[in-house]
Amino acid sequence: MVERVNDLDTPERRDRLEALAPERLAELDTEDDTDDDPLGTLPNVDEYDQIRMRLAPNPNGPWHLGNARMPAVIGTYKERYDGWMLCRFDDTDPETKRPELAAYDSILDSIAYLGFEPDEVIRASDRLETYYEHARELIDRGGAYTCSCSAEAFSDLKNNGEPCPHRDKDAALVADEFEAMVNGEFSAGEMVLRARTDITHKNPALRDWVAFRMIDRPHPREAAAEFRCWPMLDFQSGVDDHLTGITHIIRGIDLQDSAKRQQFLYDYFDWEYPEVLHWGHVQIDDYDVSMSTSTIKALIDDGELEGWDDPRAPTIESCKKRGILGEAIVNALVELGTSTSDVDLAMSSVYAQNRELIDDETDRAFFVRDGVERQIVGGPDAGNPPVHPDHEERGTRTIPVEGGVLLESEDLPANGDRVWLKGYGCVRHTRDALEFTGDSIDVVRNEGVPVVHWVPARDNVSLELKTMDGTVTGHAEPGVQSYDPGAELQFERVGFIRIDASSTPMVAYFSHP
RNA sequence: GCUCGGUUGGUGUAGCCCGGCCAAUCAUGCGGGCCUUUCGAGCCUGCGACACGGGUUCAAAUCCCGUACCGAGCACCA
Structure with missing residues (x-):
């Protein structure tokens, strides 16, 4: 019987199924409604x-493209499920990963650039009293103890699965000592x-982890500068996720054990742990600079990079300068999905997304690098290429040839x-000039005459083009002068660019081919 | 050392939980062709992947075991 079914092809099976169980066929047909984004569904959304x-950023510097994955994916889910999104600054380490005051705003700016807006913004450093209260409660429930072991001494005991002498301390003493920490x-x-x-516990990573520690150095935020007793991420984040009613957590595989650690907390408090997804690390191709806040910071300090918006830096600010839309970044990051394995983000994917978004709206212009000058002999006074080849209604540009033209030497x-x-x-190139031939476009179609871009030798605009490989100087056609900073153009046969400054020379950033 | 996770074409991804519509999806990339006064767009077309070995089964990318490789945690970092 099974073999006979296996021998049927798909339409035959459908026919048989329709005859036998039409309701089951309808089920099959509705199973594949797909969303317009490539992300999988979140677990247990119906509950x-x-x-x-x-989003739980540490405000220790401006964002790079990897950081953008969090708002890109979470923001996309928020839109799909008509959900709610919190931006919580996890700024509880005034020492090792010290927050940078400017980063709070710059991160919110980056989120906005990507096209998302958190429904609420909070800072962990505003919530110390809340964490203290929960610590007291945890102590009352027997879930925590004060410990004065050195880190090394405790680590040795822990690795052997042995408790330290403080583990069985009297509850009242624990409470007193914790108040002393707070004070x-x-x-x-x-x-x-x-x-x-x-x-x-068989997994050493879960054994009696630190919930609060003392930090001598004041927090950079004035409102939090007096506190010395700071919660660790697992405690702070665990409490906040519950108090803010988070239903789904997405975080990196480096925090794979966090949920297991925090589960002990949730058990003491009798809370329900949110759904949790982990994703792998993102690497990025095309850049020589690694995608790490501390590495980029060091390169800027050393003068290797001009700043966070240097086109060689894989940062959000640099993309913005280059005219790469937040939406393009989001689309490319969402395509990476949420798999637990490490992924490479291909910049070509970001470029493809951006091209699709801006191509239709972007005016065309000529830009000649390292120009070779030649006089034009005969022929009209000016060229009139279209503003956009797909939109005749947008008109033509007028580019004079009087006084000669510049061509790229190649x-x-x-x-x-x-x-x-x-x-x-x-x-036609004759000795030291270019003689107008009057040939029709057929010579391009039938005889393989190459088509090239050019600019007037005299009436042109000097322009510096900042690219990932350094700055390129050259000359643009005169009309480029009239574009304001922020405008995006396509330099034909060169690539898309964004005008950054109307200075002399003008400054533009290269987007992508 | 202990623990946890992963491995689908050049890149990313879908499928895996619930084995059969999978001779494996979509995107990007690369190659051809058409069109074209761009190296852009569009249209057509091609390339290219289930890490390896066993097992279960009528049937395995999907379930089980082992191997290899990759990654993460075992911080008074986040």
């Missing part, structure tokens, strides 16, 4: 009235509060050969 997610009566390293998990034909100056006509 929640509202999907609530959070700043200890210095860094002298005392911590540990979560009591399972000191013999485009200058050999003596005696012809070349078609785009928007002007066919010319």
Whole structure:
């Protein structure tokens, strides 16, 4: 029987199924409604009235493209499920990953550039009292103890699955010592509060982790500068996720054990842990600079990069300068999905997305790098290429040839050969000039005459083009002068660019081919 | 050392939970062709992948075991 079914082809099976069980066929047909984004569905969405997610950036510097993945994916899910999105600054380390005051705003700016707006913004450093209250509650429930072991001494015990002497401390003493921590009566390293998990747990990463520690250096935010007793990420984030009603957490595989650690906390408090997804690290091709906040910062400090918006830096600010839309970045990042394995983001994918978004609206212009000058002999006074080849209604540009033209040296034909100056006509290279031939466009179609871009030798605009490989100087056609900073153009046969400054020379950033 | 996770074409991804519509999706990339006064867009077309070995099964990308490789955690970082 099974073999006979296997022998049927798909339409035959459908026919048989329709005859036997039409309702099952309808089910099959509706199973593949797909969304317009490539992300998978979130787990158990039906169990929640509202999907609530959070971005949890550490404000220790401006964002790079990897950081953008969080708002790109979470923001996309928010839109799909009509959910709620929190931006929570996890700024609880004034020492090792010290927050940078300017980063709070710059991160919010980057999120906005990507096209998203958090429904609420909070800072962990505003919430210390809340964490203290929960720590007291945890101590009351027997879930934590103060410990004055050195990090090394505790690590040795822990690795052998042995408790430290402080583990069975009297609850009242724990409470007192914790208040002393809160009051700043200890210095860094002298005392911590540990979560009591399972000191013999087979995974050593979960054994009695630190919940609070002392930090001597004041927090850079004035409002938080007086505190010395700071929660660790697992405690702070665990409490906040519950209090803000987060239903779905998405975070990196480096935090794979976090949920397991925090589960002990949730058990003590009798809370329900949110759904959690982990994704791998993102690497990026095409850049020589690694996608790491600290690396980029170091290169800027050393003068290797001009700043966070240097086109060689894989940052959001640099993309913005280059005219790469936030939407293009988001589309490319969303395409990466949320797999747990490490992924490479191909910049060609970002470029393809951006091209699709801006191509139709972007005016065309000529830009000649390292120009070779030649006089034009005979022929009209000016060329008139279209503003956009697909939109005749947008008109034409007027580019004079009086006084000669500049061609890219590679485009200058050999003596005696012809070349078609785009928007002007066919010319022949004779000794030291270009003679207008009056040939029709058929010579391009049938005889293989190359088509090249050009600019007037005199009436042109000097322009510096900043690219990932350094700055290129050259000359643009006169009309480029009239574009304001922020405008995007396509330099024909060169690529898309964004005008950055109307100075002399003008400054533009190269977007992509 | 202990623990946890991963491996689908050049890149990314879908499918895996619930084995059969999978001779494996879509995008990007690269190659051809058409069109074209761009190296852009559009249209047509081609290239190219289930890490390896066993097992279960009528049937395995999908389930199980092992191997290899990659990654992560075992911080008083996030």
